[in-house]
Amino acid sequence: MSARLVPPGARELPALTELRLEVRAFLAQQVAAGAFVPHVDTWLTRWNRDFTRELGRRGWLGMVVPTEYGGQGRTYLERFVVTEELLVVGAPVAAHWIAERQIGPSLLRYGTEEQKQAFLPGISRGEVVFGIGMSEPDSGSDLASVRTRAERVDGGWRLTGTKVWTSGAHEADAFFALARSAPLDPAHRHEGMSQFIVDLRAPGVTIRPIISMGGDHHFNEVHLDGVLIPGDRVLGEIGEGWSQVTSELAHERSGPERVLSTFQLLAAAAQAMDDGRLPTDPGLGRHVARVAALHHMSFAVSTALENHEDADTAAAVVKVLGTTGEGDIADYVDTLTATGWALDEELDTLLHAAILQRPGFTLRGGTNEILRGVIARGLGMR
Amino acid sequence: MATDPRELAAPTTPDPDLVAVLTELFADYRATRATPTAVVDLDRGLWQRLEELGLTRLTGSESAGGSGGGWVDAAALLGLAAAAAAPVPLAEHDVLGGWLLEAAGLPNDGGLRTVCRPDPSGVALNVTWARDASSVVALWEDRDQWRVADVPIDRVGVEERRNLAGEPSDTVEFDLDDLEAGIVVDHAIGEQFHLRGALARSAQVVGAMERVVDVVLAHVREREQFGRPIGRFQAVQHLVSDIACETALARAATDAALARAAASDWTDPGMLFAVGVAKSCVGHAASVVVRGSHQVLGAIGTTLEHELHTLTRPILARRSEYGSLQDWDETLTALASSAGHDRLWTLITTGRAKTQRP
Numbered sequence: 001m002s003a004r005l006v007p008p009g010a011r012e013l014p015a016l017t018e019l020r021l022e023v024r025a026f027l028a029q030q031v032a033a034g035a036f037v038p039h040v041d042t043w044l045t046r047w048n049r050d051f052t053r054e055l056g057r058r059g060w061l062g063m064v065v066p067t068e069y070g071g072q073g074r075t076y077l078e079r080f081v082v083t084e085e086l087l088v089v090g091a092p093v094a095a096h097w098i099a100e101r102q103i104g105p106s107l108l109r110y111g112t113e114e115q116k117q118a119f120l121p122g123i124s125r126g127e128v129v130f131g132i133g134m135s136e137p138d139s140g141s142d143l144a145s146v147r148t149r150a151e152r153v154d155g156g157w158r159l160t161g162t163k164v165w166t167s168g169a170h171e172a173d174a175f176f177a178l179a180r181s182a183p184l185d186p187a188h189r190h191e192g193m194s195q196f197i198v199d200l201r202a203p204g205v206t207i208r209p210i211i212s213m214g215g216d217h218h219f220n221e222v223h224l225d226g227v228l229i230p231g232d233r234v235l236g237e238i239g240e241g242w243s244q245v246t247s248e249l250a251h252e253r254s255g256p257e258r259v260l261s262t263f264q265l266l267a268a269a270a271q272a273m274d275d276g277r278l279p280t281d282p283g284l285g286r287h288v289a290r291v292a293a294l295h296h297m298s299f300a301v302s303t304a305l306e307n308h309e310d311a312d313t314a315a316a317v318v319k320v321l322g323t324t325g326e327g328d329i330a331d332y333v334d335t336l337t338a339t340g341w342a343l344d345e346e347l348d349t350l351l352h353a354a355i356l357q358r359p360g361f362t363l364r365g366g367t368n369e370i371l372r373g374v375i376a377r378g379l380g381m382r
Numbered sequence: 383m384a385t386d387p388r389e390l391a392a393p394t395t396p397d398p399d400l401v402a403v404l405t406e407l408f409a410d411y412r413a414t415r416a417t418p419t420a421v422v423d424l425d426r427g428l429w430q431r432l433e434e435l436g437l438t439r440l441t442g443s444e445s446a447g448g449s450g451g452g453w454v455d456a457a458a459l460l461g462l463a464a465a466a467a468a469p470v471p472l473a474e475h476d477v478l479g480g481w482l483l484e485a486a487g488l489p490n491d492g493g494l495r496t497v498c499r500p501d502p503s504g505v506a507l508n509v510t511w512a513r514d515a516s517s518v519v520a521l522w523e524d525r526d527q528w529r530v531a532d533v534p535i536d537r538v539g540v541e542e543r544r545n546l547a548g549e550p551s552d553t554v555e556f557d558l559d560d561l562e563a564g565i566v567v568d569h570a571i572g573e574q575f576h577l578r579g580a581l582a583r584s585a586q587v588v589g590a591m592e593r594v595v596d597v598v599l600a601h602v603r604e605r606e607q608f609g610r611p612i613g614r615f616q617a618v619q620h621l622v623s624d625i626a627c628e629t630a631l632a633r634a635a636t637d638a639a640l641a642r643a644a645a646s647d648w649t650d651p652g653m654l655f656a657v658g659v660a661k662s663c664v665g666h667a668a669s670v671v672v673r674g675s676h677q678v679l680g681a682i683g684t685t686l687e688h689e690l691h692t693l694t695r696p697i698l699a700r701r702s703e704y705g706s707l708q709d710w711d712e713t714l715t716a717l718a719s720s721a722g723h724d725r726l727w728t729l730i731t732t733g734r735a736k737t738q739r740p
Contacts (some may be wrong), residue, residue: 004630004633005626005627005629006633006634008393008394008395008637009393009634009638010391010393011393011645012390012391012731013389013392015389015390077387077391263727266726267722267723267724267727268723270719270721270722270723270726271723273715273718280715280719282708282711282712282714283711283715284718284719285658285662285710285711285712285713285714285715286662286666286714288715288717288718288730289714290631290663290666292635292638292659293632293638293663294631295730296637296638297634303391303393306387306390307387314630317626320623321627321628321631369620372620372623372624373616373619375626376613379626381599381619381622382614
């Protein structure tokens with residue numbers, strides 16, 4: 001058998017399914033009660049701090065955070081099923097998304113004891129909201145080209161530069177910023193970078209909206225004008241920023257949010273076909289099959305990560321296939337609908353949002369072109 | 383509160399000792415076989431070797447002279463044999479024909495079997511390896527009953543034809559008396575046959591596609607143009623990446639269906655959906671893999687002497703067996719639309735539209 005790109009499949013056992021059904025029942029009741037309106041791409045576009053706090057009360061945030069830091073001390077697999085259930089129902093999860101997915105695990109791995117005590121309990125309660133500051137106006141896929149400067153001063157560091165595409169910065173309490181703490185050495189581009197925990201309300205921080213093409217405000221430009229970062233708000237080691245931000249990529253790239261961003265649209269299309277509001281078409285089955293296969297693949301990657309196996313290439317495979325597929329669902333449903341045919345407010349709302357969000361699917365978290373390169377490296381071609 | 387991952391997820395992998403034996407066996411076969419031909423005939427020498435190792439009856443129960451293997455192991459055998467383009471009727475003889483005989487309580491002398499579903503007039507089309515079989519296992523829908531008959535080859539008419547892969551794919555005509563004398567079996571057997579056939583084909587196609595990925599990777603490392611291996615070009619890297627990704631997705635879908643089949647001995651009501659997902663993902667992957675691999679291999683990959691067509695032709699031939707890609711996508715569409723908005727996710731996670739507590 002050839003070297004496998006993706007870990008072998010794994011079957012979900014009853015203990016996990018129990019949790020899945022518990023979350024599903026709660027969410028069905030929330031939808032019925034009108035606590036939120038299901039939507040697409042909710043992990044970027046739907047903020048609801050009340051809902052986030054309610055998840056915290058139920059023990060569905062900070063799931064992989066140990067109990068001594070206010071978390072649940074559970075497994076990545078348990079978090080996986082909770083995440084899937086939240087996404088398929090189109091719940092408003094953006095407020096805690098970044099903290100839950102990236103910030104918590106990074107703090108656990110690289111944070112000081114004081115930092116863990118300071119942030120993890122609030123993250124696990126859904127009260128502390130984080131963003132992430134990596135991209136810059138001239139630094140997208142080529143992250144090593146970041147120009148935000150960190151200069152050592154008495155008592156800490158001063159950060160100067162501009163971060164862009166920071167989702168939710170206008171709502172968040174803090175973010176992780178990647179900055180150059182030493183000048184760029186063209187021979188060793190990945191050296192000299194560091195991560196800092198930045199209070200977004202600190203003097204010198206200016207947040208400006210970047211309005212998306214549909215008129216919505218999710219992204220921001222964050223200017224850092226000599227912002228003072230206390231010495232105890234360096235994350236991990238000075239100079240180790242690159243390895244720190246790339247070490248957690250498998251978690252970031254293989255999750256169900258890379259597959260399910262348009263699931264509510266797919267479900268609405270299935271219903272519309274059953275009701276005769278859309279023509280019956282085998283393309284629905286094709287897309288459902290891909291979502292099902294990706295659900296298994298994403299679960300297999302989570303199982304491998306749970307067992308501390310390397311899954312960087314497999315995660316890139318999930319992300320390339322998943323983000324392409326979730327965008328294709330938007331385009332597919334669009335090709336089935338005809339204006340002047342039938343009024344379907346719910347389907348139209350989901351479809352229009354999905355089409356406008358779609359370009360971002362294959363860009364965020366590493367473009368699919370970069371990821372195909374990652375896969376080619378995994379295959380031994382580079 | 384469960385925190386032990388072993389209580390949460392059970393990886394499903396074939397027996398590593400079996401995989402090691404098979405890997406060596408087929409590597410040996412690949413190294414010693416003749417150059418590829420346009421028409422492909424049964425390799426009796428290989429069949430005998432497989433028989434001696436107990437592999438031609440891998441899934442037969444031990445009481446019936448089989449090796450008592452499960453579907454996960456059987457799929458590994460089918461996949462590795464397909465990767466070696468081995469011209470042997472493992473699916474027909476063991477997981478389909480052998481199973482039907484056992485389900486009907488008919489004796490199995492171990493003679494080479496193929497399998498088919500004749501129409502009401504007793505004719506079956508595209509019966510692979512029929513001319514080479516000692517008898518043909520027929521599953522026949524007679525009014526509202528399913529019958530299984532084991533009919534000796536000298537009692538059927540065989541019109542020799544070949545499929546896209548150049549393999550025997552004959553038209554078989556039965557004497558209706560022989561079919562009517564078949565043993566009545568449970569309806570579940572009749573319904574499962576199509577699913578078992580579709581999943582066996584999926585396992586074979588995935589195995590062949592995984593070998594295509596290896597052939598492609600070897601080529602892009604060796605072949606140089608413009609002074610460097612073509613695998614250094616980003617355009618080629620992306621093409622190969624897409625081939626590998628689609629193959630991986632087909633593998634994930636097939637493994638999930640195999641795990642469900644193995645865990646429930648095919649009784650899980652979600653099998654139709656699970657097999658449909660596998661057949662759909664495998665079939666669509668085949669388009670990308672066949673097109674892309676021939677593009678990467680260039681003109682040499684289109685020649686008779688090259689290994690590639692020994693893989694791509696069976697990939698295309700088998701993806702259309704036990705239901706076309708369109709048939710399966712329509713089946714999934716019907717399941718998905720009847721599940722509707724509120725139960726689509728339940729369908730995806732369990733194969734059924736109704737929630738069932740574990």
